[in-house]
Amino acid sequence: MTLLNRLLKSREALLSVAGTALLGLIALRAPGFVTPGNLASVFTDTAILIILAIGQTAVILTRSIDLSVAANLALTGMAGAMLNAAHPEIPVPLLVLASAAMGMALGAVNGLLVWKVGLPSIVVTLGTLTIFRGSAFVLSGGEWVNTFQMSPAYLALPRATLLGLPMLAWLAVAVIGLAALGFARSPVGRALYAVGGNPVAAVYAGIDAGRTVFRAFCVSGLLAGLCGYLWVSRFAVAYVDIAAGFELDVIAACVIGGVSISGGVGSVAGAVLGALFLGVIKNALPVVGVSPFWQMSISGAIIIAAVLLNTRAERRKGRIILRHRATAGQEAGA
């Protein structure tokens, strides 16, 4: 296959084209939207979704799912904000590290339940979702941590600009870079693909499948913890219900980006593009004069369309023969 051919067939390229076309359409109605400055702010606005989608990609690659990321974010965000409010003297970088570590510990709980006890990840994370968010309530007693209670340094970090972009965006860039490298080039990253693609073959190749799934949950938790800090400091408030339901946006970003829910297929670039696609739509709707209330149904329709395209693209020749025979039998009976 020539390079051009391969490029045309790649999901990431397709998504980039679709994204550019979308931007073009928006530009027809609102030229101001596609200025570099505005696009940068859309990127910043989507940074948290991007980071979470990368963590989720690691988990989905291993045929698992992590529904608890948003609750993890809420709990770590709340814990970090309360710690900052109570002890403003603790340096901010330390707090960020603590948030990430706490998120990772919560992710490890998910991972251990899936790895050591052997529970289905969807059930485990459904349970920990309610437990984490409930714990955020217990921790805070339902109180809010407001702007004036947090130290200025705590709130300033994501806003500090470097070369015209806020730190929040640079952090997302750093996570994207590290993850792209790690997924594609490190043994642990390759193991994610191997375990999701064919667990049996992965075990024969000497990969510890259970441990790999555990690691994926740790990565997802770590990034959720980091986002806990970012979310709270960006919106300058912490309460129990922050990011409620955000886990489904995160999964949607992965799915739009071509990460296959049956494991083994997907890339960091895809997840990032999927998240950006959702981010652009969210930010563009008010600009082009569509009520933001329609945003949810539009992203729903896009998710379905994206899965449809991806499922079509995923069918492989060898399988089609078998599939046809099976479905032919079914249809003859029907």
Place this chain on the structure above:
Amino acid sequence: MTMLTPNVPFSTGQDRAGQNRGGQDRAELGRAPSPTPPIRRIPDRTDAPLTALLKSWEALLLLLAAAIFTANSFASPYFLDVWNLSDATFNFTEKAIVALALAFVILAGEIDISVAGIIALSSTLMGATAAAGQPMPVVVGVGLLTGLACGAVNGLLVTGLELPSIVATIGTMSLFRGLAYGILGDGAYTRYPEGFAYFGQGYVWEWLSFEVTVFLGLALLAGFLLHRTSLGRAVRAIGHNPTAAAFSGLKVRRIKFWLFAATGLAAGVASVMLTSRLGSTRPSIATGWELEIVTMVVLGGVAITGGVGTIPGVVLAALVMGLLTFGLGLLNVSGIIMSIVVGVMLIAVIALPVLARKLSNRMRRSTP
């Protein structure tokens, strides 16, 4: 999806590999059948029926329900009042009705995350119909038909277009609730025709509410369908092995389609009741119910990987969750703390049998 993955033959000496794989197999979403079936130990003789019953999941749930019931009656002097008990049913019957239908979908190896979205859309359209001055039967008809139509959309996406149900219904969840938001925005429908209040607030006889009556009727119907008809066997067969089910002449797609449609209809029924009970519709109605309903089904002993589960289990799980939240409510425990309890229960109830089995295996190995 990997409908047909070639079996990798395991010969002797693969025990370690098999064990390593074990966690991963169960870790997957359960939509793709595992490449090799887990080694199943077949006991020399099966337990006597009574022993089997006592050891069953349902017995465990019944015990749990009884314990919660007893604890509740000690905790609050008002609990054992018959009207109070009747009130206690309202907070779970609507969810339980959807759970009955969703149990079939999960038994068939699929999942439907969009049920709460369907409830919201159905409620919104009922509100719009009522606002247009339509009489009560039309309003109810719109509610039920919306549910059925949404379920049919899910069914088509999963069976016709062969999308993985978890992603397809995450999409339709956004779509359905999004439509409700698009239609209503930040408004609300609060006027419903005369007689509409009966479905959520009426009583059939003395303290026996309409909601509970419908729930009990549907539970009997679901139990009969699953445990006494060939359809029930077919659903289990599909959940265990869709390929084998297709090869043995079952109309896998058609059955799955109707299971999704029925789940949509059940969500429509729940929507009629909930809307009638609240007397108003906002697009945020029934937010988060999808996870509670799935929890109910899984707690009821239905394996998320399909094929295993009973209707009595689901009914008991609904009872356990309902009694627990109501009892804690009587004790003035906040709703969000209840959700922690439910989350812990979900994981614990599923993890404990696994851990117990592991422990007993280890003990058996150490005492040859």
